[in-house]
Amino acid sequence: MDSLTAAFYDVMYQYRLPFSPEGVAANLTAWRENKTPLVELLRQHPNWNEQELAIVFDFAESREIDHNSVDENKFEMMMLAHDAGLDDINLSDFQAALDAATADYATVPDVSRLETIRTRGHIKCAEGQKASRIINRLCCKFGLDQYQVERVQGEHGDNPTTVMVKPYNAIFARLADSLNPVQIPKTGILSVHPCDFLEMSSQKNSWHSCHCLSDGGWRAGCQSYMGDGVSMIFFTVDNDIRGNFYRAPRLTRQIFCYKNGLLLQSRLYPGNEDNIRKLYRELVQRAISQCIGAPNLWKTKMELGEIQPYWITPEESMHYRDYNNGYAALSFLGGTENYGQLVIGSQSRCVICGNVHSNRNSLRCRECSSVVVCKECGRVVPTDEAHYMEEAFFCRDCVTRCEMCGSWIRGADIHQAISRNGRIVRLCEHCHTSATGSCGLCSSREICQIINAGRFCPHVEYAAAAAA
Structure with missing residues (x-):
């Protein structure tokens, strides 16, 4: 049994789905026939992983500064200043300086804010200094770091234990954190592995989409994307995961389609944040450019009426067409003379008999009897005569x-x-x-x-x- 067949079986076992060797072979044959040109293209990338059939990226994803979080923490700091007993004049000066330090929602305040901070906050600050450092100096100037309150630490019968604490430390830490964008290291995978299509909405995720094999209404869509000649899966996992990516929970996932200088990006799951979409799009654009040895020069359009003529979806395709619902971004590689059209999706083949089926929320025909393959001896047995244990099916002779x-x-x-x-x-x-x-x-x-x-x-x- 080759590695792709074993991986396909592994996915079927995980979801307790019926299947046969003939059905799996038919799906993998369709995948090989149609995906081979795309595989050959992606193999040209220096980060290509043959075992995973994917280009693997190590990158950092930024969490942008959240304005609401800054405002909430700033309000908490003002409440602390009020509780600390600042008089009206000092409270007004403190608020003016704090507003100036946070007005740009940036790690470093604009130079135009510094004069207000100096005159109203009565502190020194330099151009390029971090907002969090300025705020700490400001709060210390007005004595907020010394303000203490009595807190109950524990109770012993009728005699509660109390301690004196300084609430400033926790409030400042939250405000400082909200003013600093976070770099989150991740592993990104641009894959054509058949099992990454099957697991495009893994049940191990903290989120599901309609393509999830456990409960999705468009399960046959996994086979549709798997069997066409243009679709790739881009997904991210925790940066400590280095192999067997189809088994890993996906943090994010989306479909990319490529052919002849056209790169389509569909919806990003679970959210659809513009900045993250842009980051992923640039990663894939650069990868495709490297593979074909062309300058990384792309022009991206998002107006559906303008870009929709550049793709077609065969009627028998049973995937959910996010790209027709306003989620598409289409990139055109500079220097390409004839872009043509992307043909997205394919027929889905039953994992039992191997024939084309039309059962949208399943991987199999409605007519096929439910059978499974014994992991121990390889016999095909009716599902109701097999035993599920150790995340696989076994026939009665093997248990x-x-x-x-x-x-x-x-x-x-x-x-x-x-x-x-x-x-x-x-x-x-x-x-x-x-x-x-x-x-x-x-x-x-x-x-x-x-x-x-x-x-x-x-x-x-x-x-x-x-x-x-």
């Missing part, structure tokens, strides 16, 4: 029940023992350990274990088979 607790066991977890009537029984590891030990009802426990006397003891139901 057995523990004769004490009734749990399903297989492989190294099966331990043989001898019952009181001499019958060989199979037990799970836990039951074998507990059932074949010394009974603990007499003083001969130690020697009992050494000579396996439990097989003769009226208090012990099973004896270890190895010693029989």
